[in-house]
Amino acid sequence: MSGGELLRVGAAFPDPPFNDVKQSGLDIELMTAIGEQLGAEVRFVGYEGRDFNGIFDALDSGDFDCVASGTTITGSRALKAAFCDPYLISGQALAVDATRLPDVKSIDDLDGLTIGVQQGNTSQPIANRLLADGKIARVRVYDYGNIRSALRDLTTGRCDAFMKLDPVLSRLADAAPGVTVVQRGITTEKIAIAVSTTATALLGRINVAQATLERDGTLPALRERWTGSPRADQSGPQIE
Numbered sequence: 001m002s003g004g005e006l007l008r009v010g011a012a013f014p015d016p017p018f019n020d021v022k023q024s025g026l027d028i029e030l031m032t033a034i035g036e037q038l039g040a041e042v043r044f045v046g047y048e049g050r051d052f053n054g055i056f057d058a059l060d061s062g063d064f065d066c067v068a069s070g071t072t073i074t075g076s077r078a079l080k081a082a083f084c085d086p087y088l089i090s091g092q093a094l095a096v097d098a099t100r101l102p103d104v105k106s107i108d109d110l111d112g113l114t115i116g117v118q119q120g121n122t123s124q125p126i127a128n129r130l131l132a133d134g135k136i137a138r139v140r141v142y143d144y145g146n147i148r149s150a151l152r153d154l155t156t157g158r159c160d161a162f163m164k165l166d167p168v169l170s171r172l173a174d175a176a177p178g179v180t181v182v183q184r185g186i187t188t189e190k191i192a193i194a195v196s197t198t199a200t201a202l203l204g205r206i207n208v209a210q211a212t213l214e215r216d217g218t219l220p221a222l223r224e225r226w227t228g229s230p231r232a233d234q235s236g237p238q239i240e
Helices: 026-038 054-060 123-132 144-156 166-174 200-215 218-227
Strands: 006-011 041-046 081-083 088-090 092-097 114-118 138-142 161-165 179-183 189-191 194-196
Touching: 006 026, 006 054, 026 041, 026 200, 026 218, 054 081, 054 194, 088 166, 092 144, 092 166, 114 123, 114 144, 123 138, 123 161, 138 144, 144 161, 144 166, 144 179, 161 166, 166 179, 194 200, 200 218
Parallel strands: 006 041, 114 138, 114 161
Antiparallel strands: 081 194, 088 189, 092 161, 092 179
16 A cells, blocks of 8 residues: 555444544554554544444445454454454453342343344344343344443343443443443454455555554553553453
8 A cells, every 4th residue: 555545444433442433442543553554544434334244245345445343253254354363352241230130140141031232243143042042032133333222221121131242342331320241251252454355465564564563562552541451362251
């Protein structure tokens, strides 16, 4: 990528600590630093679809040059996009209103209850598997942008538990009265920047830039600022 070129980054807002409506967060600062390494201007383009997986169709259609939105690598997504090296490893977490459901401590305590997930999120197939195994009563699927409505529903009883990637759910739960994250480390998921399957040169350049930021301490410092830990692997049951 030549100097002065524009790098359009697709992102679903808000998704703290990766991004928020004020365009701050781990992904925002990481992509800005990568842009400086590449000599490129970075412009964030909001994705507003109801299903998060649609962001990869937009990438394939050329709406963005890459996607940085707390994006987990999955087999189905890898059919539509090429993923750079992971910059964070995390996992799904579970939140409830602890006052209303004090006995729910994990996904093993959801018998007869409803779990909420976002459309297209990697928590969705996990919830569907719990339903198929008879461990929950139902799955409530929310449009991707309705995460805060979902957390409010935990208190009203329209939904009993909610599952989402740990750093995001922990940040949102902190701002939602009564909502508590009761389980972490449900899965292990690699989070990475995605580019078009045809953008092999860009993928290589981003990998080199990201590795430079890892070595010089910039990326560990960003992780510590936004997740509370400088470690790349934060997939354990509890983030210290």
